[in-house]
Amino acid sequence: MRTSRAALAVTVVTALAAVTACGGGTSTDGGGSNESPKTLTYWASNQGPSVEADKKILTPELKKFEEQTGIKVKLEVIPWSDLLNRILAATTSGQGPDVLNIGNTWSASLQATGALLPWDQKSFDAIGGRDRFVASAVASAGAEGKDPAAVPLYSLAYALYYNKKMFADAGISQPPTTWDQLVADGKKISKDGKWALGAEGGNLANNIHQVFVLGKQHGADFFDSSGKPTFTSDGAVAAVKQYVDFMAKDKIVAPGNAEYAQNQSLQDFARGKTAMVLWQAAASTFAAQGMKPADWGVAPVPVPAGTPGTGQNTNSMVAGINMAVFKNTKNADGAKKFVKFMTSDAEQKLLNKTYGSIPPVKAAQQDPAFSAPDLKVLRDTLATSAAPLPQVPTESQFETAVGTAVKELWADAAAGRPVTTESVKDRLAKAQQQMQQ
Amino acid sequence: MTTTVTPGRTDRAGSGESVGTKDARGRLPRIPDRIRHGGLPYLLLLPAVVLELLVHLIPMVIGIAMSFRQLTQFYIRNWGQAPWAAFDNYRVAVDFDAPIGRALLHSFYVTCLFSVLAVGLSWLFGVAAAIMMQENFRGRGLLRAVFLTPYALPVYAAVITWAFMFQRDNGLINHVLHDQLGLTDQPSFWLIGDNSFVALVVVAVWKSWPFAFLILMAGLQNIPRELYEAAAIDGAGVWQQIRKITLPSLRPVNQVLVLVLFLWTFNDFNTPYVLFGRAAPEAADLISIHIYQSSFVTWNFGSGSAMSVLLLLFLLLVTAVYLLLTSRGRKTADA
């Protein structure tokens, strides 16, 4: 009696589990349907100063789209803290938006799930052709050799922001163009409680962005052509060591930066405590922190020697947001129309201007607004000397493992423990071992 | 001596005669006789059972099923097609010679130490506050609300504020320890390196002791006044009363309280996540963060589930042993 009741309970639970567990991917696998052609749901990432501000910025544009096509777009602006988890949940259940923004570094991982509509030749033609977009931006929308999983929407690159007055006080007339110059200038600046360079030692993504570029400059990628991690190559080790040595050896980064993860380095910059930061588009933040536009200047991120370019003279990763269509959409045609609308020259100019980013659409870049001194640096970097982060499905593992390794190395440097080639290599070897598959 | 009487028993006699005679007004609709005896308890339990089944038990069964599959980003869209991994995920997790297993084991030790410290201190603070405030004095009500304040603040904001206070260069903690008291030669780091463990314990205690206080305070209300009066007549002082009456009487409350505090602290995700971000320093690498990294961050839900199941088994074991020990303790105390 007792056991049979228990057995019954187990059966019921398992049966229920089986009923509910079979995933949500019931909708067609081929590429969405057109069951409800009159509405779209759009998940926008938070690009402006706040979620509410974004809603105010996007709503009139969505109205325009509705007037043109009769399709009503339901907008939800999702904070970055939630976006990836929401997308994961949508992917597992099949219950998601029609169109969504993704961080471009997630592209290859999301592409591997098969949840996003691939952008083949035909789809690209429908929005004006692949050639409309900056090549490096398209390269950041999925693994090489596959149809991109998304279309670039907003682009950014890294630049060197510097405090003009602090440079003048230290007798420096020009921003540095090579790392040797940066270190030399940095040593002049770093005294009396002032420091040359800011870093976000606790921010994994930022760590990755910096060491990725330095890696490129040392001729190293963090993955080989078959997608296997190669974190311990000489170039990768040298890159990580060079970055952490700004604090450990050159002493041009304040020890406190080792724990920064909430953009404190920007606050230090705005308060005149540090003279330089490497950042994506910091203008609005400086303004919010009470710094006048005339007080800071922008220059390309330094390179080992010469001028920024490709290969070993790469000086930025391709940062940005891509726009994707969810495969389970019930309005595939409408979704593509919406992507076309958002990547149209007019919308690209308007939205990127508002958000302080650079349009990945070449024609839109010609707008004079993107020739302002700071944006011009970003635009040129993007066009000539930026490379996408490794487009591998394990990108987020890479970001976590190597980003954490760099974070721990910052902690070592800040505590005065030696940072040597061996210690760097050890950390990176550990990170590599944590990569599964 | 009567001082070891535990109020957690139903067979206490001799106090209720005068009350039971009233209260016959206004009957509730009669429940049909058929289910009155056998069925009623089940009926009362039904809502709880259904909801627990829906929100906890069935998802858990699914979670266990996930742990036997190779559920990476390639398969999350259709779980049924994920390759069967048998015990592979478990093997990786408990292979303590390999980095993943070693990191998990390290994280497990850290979590155990953290839980014991945080629960111990939370309980200590809670019981001290509850006992000290058992007796009425001016401002007691206000103080009670003050003590519950940490509980009322949204977790995210509270922990972010602590992170703010623990900053090396600008934080309050170093301002006091270094600038004002001069206890350290150098401002210390609290959010990275080994000190991060201390920071984590402090925040966890701050967050959970009000709960211990709340529960213990309510528990104290169950101790009959007569016990204290009798003890006072026997000449027992306040401290003795606390030792001989208050603490033993709190035993049944403590039994559940300590266990539940332990389980929450062990599984706590929000505190380390907000304090350290998604990569906690090694010294404060709690298991919940570790599992989050192994599932959500690295998109390997099979492996994350396997670790969760191991964790669950461990906690089940701890709970079973704990209940066995404390129940025996209670029985001997009753006898």
Place this chain on the structure above:
Amino acid sequence: MPRPPSSPTAPPRSFRWTRRIVLTFLSAFALLPVYVMLSSSLKPLQDVSGKFQWIPSGFTIRPYIDIWDTVPLARYFLNSLVVAGAATVLSVVIAVFAAYAVSRYRFRGRRVFTVTVLSTQMFPGILFLLPLFLIFVNIGNTTGIALYGSRGGLILTYLTFSLPFSIWMLIGYFDSIPRDLDEAAMVDGCGALGALFRIVVPAAVPGIVAVAVYAFMTAWGEVLFASVMTNDTTRTLSVGLQGYATQNDVYWNQVMAASLVVSVPVVAGFLLLQRYLVAGLTAGAVK
């Protein structure tokens, strides 16, 4: 200081001094972050992240005005209140029923029930977050009951979070209320439920209030599930507050101001409720 009549001897000096020290320390510990929040919330943004000062130099109430525009704070607050309130009421009612059954009846499966319920506290949330989400979506697809993205789904989830502990606590409370009382009431013609509501519940008020406070706070503070299960219109405070931290800008002063604003009603609620925490039994059964 007036002594309560029931205390036969005045506490000795040592006790009073210990009490003073302990309570002062605990108050300081509890309030220190609150002070930091308050002072930070009154600073202009560029001052917030500067060197800590006990007495701030800049002063502005601007953050308290801006918080309403940066995120839809009022809506989040309302969502949280509805979700936490409903989860609390349901959780307490369900827990009272269940605890009464366990405390007053001997039936088959009683032990299994109590142990299983407690064991649900051990599940790491991470383990069942995605499965639960899937279940909600599937329920929505098959029955049309929208649990995913709705407040209802969140209410169900949260009430089960607090249920196990509530049941266990209340079993302990009910056990300590003499059985003769409700048996007498039943003899007098109250049904079993009559006895529950007329005798047991009034006698267990402190426990019920404690459990209610706990249930409320569990729902009030939860982050992980809320971040996945809510959308723009149903987002709760604990998640919504993170909206003050955008990729480039973190509005520290506004985070702090908003946290304080939303906590005031909750603390006020505590102030009102705290006397019930100690009222019950002494007034009811034992005297």
